[in-house]
Amino acid sequence: MTNSDAPAPAEPQRRAPAGAAVLRSDVTEAIRKAVFEELAAVGFARMSIEGIARRAGVGKTAVYRRWKSKLSLVLDLVSAFAAQGLPVPHTGSLYGDIRALLAVASLALRHPVASQVIPDLLVESVRHPEIADAIKKALLDGQKGVAAVVVREAVERGELSEGADPDRALDLIVGPLYWRLVVVRGDLPKGYLDDLATSAVAALKATG
Known part of the structure; x- marks a missing residue:
């Protein structure tokens, strides 16, 4: 068998970059719902990432993976409302x-x-x-x-x-x-x- 007839080596499977997280849409929606409820309950000034995470039933990390602060979270929600x-x-x-x-x-x-x-x-x-x-x-x-x-x-x-x-x-x-x-x-x-x-x-x- 010549080199040209030899089967091509299998390509290695590509892995997701180390540290990359798959953001579940159901978790994202739960957090957004929790933000509205938390805003209505305590207001923006007293609202915290901890309170949002607790209301959504997730860890704080899940929130911070999506938004860097409560301000950016609220801005995202208001912008989404505007887009509708x-x-x-x-x-x-x-x-x-x-x-x-x-x-x-x-x-x-x-x-x-x-x-x-x-x-x-x-x-x-x-x-x-x-x-x-x-x-x-x-x-x-x-x-x-x-x-x-x-x-x-x-x-x-x-x-x-x-x-x-x-x-x-x-x-x-x-x-x-x-x-x-x-x-x-x-x-x-x-x-x-x-x-x-x-x-x-x-x-x-x-x-x-």
Whole structure:
């Protein structure tokens, strides 16, 4: 048998680099869930990696493999929330679009975890510019994009005049709801969202 006929030597199996860890997705999700619960329970200032790990049922190492600090963990969660975005309604009318946005926003703001986490992070954003930037993207930038679509389509249908301001639309749509649910923490009377949508439409038509 010539050298050319000799079977090629078997290639050695490749091993994962020493120290490399496979990050299990179920553990990652358990940690993320624990962060929201810990934020709601004790707030950002008192939240600790130890508390998060204990609530998630994992060791601290599992948390530190994924995030270097509680700040980076919270920023990651806020950014993930921003990436989901709000659905853009296409109901065929300005009132229908605004009413649909109010329905989604009210559900989010009434969630027991969100109602605790959002105000706390807004307070912390004064001391942590990174949190302020992340919240801006999560709570403002995405919603501004949705409001811009709603206003543009209303202009195309002739419901609003050219030059209608999406920023003002967002203030009129979400501002009163946020004040009622997050600041005042009051209940929503029956028909409140319908009345708020009607008022927002009237105000937008009067101003643009």
